[in-house]
Amino acid sequence: MAVENRTPVTVIGLGLMGQALAGAFLKAGHPTTVWNRSAEKAADLVSEGAVLAPSAEDAVKASGLVVLCVTDYDVVHTVLDPLSGELSGKTLVNLTSGHSEGARETAEWAAKLGAAYLDGAIMAIPPVIGTEHAVLLYAGSKEVYDANESALQAVAPAGTTHLGEDHGLASLYDVALLGIMWGVLNSFLHGAALLGAANVKASTFAPFANNWIGAVTNFVTAYAGQIDEGDFTAHDATIDTHLATMIHLIHESEATGISPELPEFVKALTDRAVAAGQNGLSYAAMIDQFRKPSK
Numbered sequence: 329m330a331v332e333n334r335t336p337v338t339v340i341g342l343g344l345m346g347q348a349l350a351g352a353f354l355k356a357g358h359p360t361t362v363w364n365r366s367a368e369k370a371a372d373l374v375s376e377g378a379v380l381a382p383s384a385e386d387a388v389k390a391s392g393l394v395v396l397c398v399t400d401y402d403v404v405h406t407v408l409d410p411l412s413g414e415l416s417g418k419t420l421v422n423l424t425s426g427h428s429e430g431a432r433e434t435a436e437w438a439a440k441l442g443a444a445y446l447d448g449a450i451m452a453i454p455p456v457i458g459t460e461h462a463v464l465l466y467a468g469s470k471e472v473y474d475a476n477e478s479a480l481q482a483v484a485p486a487g488t489t490h491l492g493e494d495h496g497l498a499s500l501y502d503v504a505l506l507g508i509m510w511g512v513l514n515s516f517l518h519g520a521a522l523l524g525a526a527n528v529k530a531s532t533f534a535p536f537a538n539n540w541i542g543a544v545t546n547f548v549t550a551y552a553g554q555i556d557e558g559d560f561t562a563h564d565a566t567i568d569t570h571l572a573t574m575i576h577l578i579h580e581s582e583a584t585g586i587s588p589e590l591p592e593f594v595k596a597l598t599d600r601a602v603a604a605g606q607n608g609l610s611y612a613a614m615i616d617q618f619r620k621p622s623k
């Protein structure tokens with residue numbers, strides 16, 4: 329139910345994520361207008377109080393704040409380019425996943441049309457949108473962010489953050505964080521395969537994995553300080569010590585008949601650091617292998 333003085337919001341794109349976003353705005357009391365190419369996806373939202381606009385143009389006209397969540401940036405332009413005459417004075421918040429270059433280009437395009445633009449990244453899945461577990465990252469003008477922060481908190485009440493004025497930052501954080509997710513998940517899957525070969529269930533291994541992932545967060549904090557200061561003194565273990573243990577992991581993988589590809593890749597990076605004379609340094613010095621890739 330709409331609450332007096334809540335900012336009217338339009339949500340364009342009612343896929344799995346767009347429906348969750350619109351639902352969160354509605355629940356927080358924002359008058360919410362929605363539009364989707366396939367109108368039937370608005371049915372539940374309409375029954376909860378959303379207004380289904382008959383066209384994307386009507387949807388844009390309905391609110392000063394227009395949230396976009398479609399497949400990709402090409403779709404954003406497919407929907408909005410024909411409405412370029414309607415966008416002056418609007419605030420566009422693009423929560424569509426993309427890359428930093430696309431975000432910066434879209435910000436320039438919006439500015440030429442007289443629209444304010446925030447680019448956003450959703451670090452959450454639809455069921456947690458609107459809860460304290462949702463994390464949404466925004467990039468663009470701080471002034472525009474501040475003016476809309478209160479409304480945007482409807483979708484992430486405890487996790488709404490402005491990263492900076494560079495519109496590309498949300499996409500960069502997004503892919504960097506997803507990279508961490510895949511790194512952790514692939515390592516877990518490799519470990520679960522290794523222990524599975526010894527008849528240990530993945531669910532038995534999982535609490536040990538989670539506890540260790542928690543410990544690794546302390547390494548991240550310490551190594552971030554070393555990277556920023558450029559001081560790679562080994563306070564915990566040297567790269568040599570890490571390398572010796574990696575060789576054990578490759579050996580165990582080969583001995584149990586599971587794929588050694590992941591630890592072999594990690595070892596290849598570490599071998600390069602050793603070849604560069606970094607063997608006595610902190611593991612944080614491995615940042616050079618990412619800053620100066622061999623290929």
Ligand SMILES: NC(=O)c1ccc[n+]([C@@H]2O[C@H](COP(=O)([O-])OP(=O)(O)OC[C@H]3O[C@@H](n4cnc5c(N)ncnc54)[C@H](OP(=O)(O)O)[C@@H]3O)[C@@H](O)[C@H]2O)c1
Nearest residue numbers: 341342343344345346365366398399403424425450453454
């Ligand atoms: N789902 C997640 O967990 C999650 C998490 C973080 C970020 N995201 C990002 O959120 C965005 C949407 O994801 P989603 O899960 O909602 O995807 P989805 O369920 O596949 O929805 C895609 C949306 O884009 C619309 N669309 C596609 N092509 C179109 C076109 N040519 N013209 C007009 N509309 C078009 C679809 O309309 P129709 O309904 O008519 O097909 C639908 O509203 C993506 O960029 C995704 O990466 C999603």
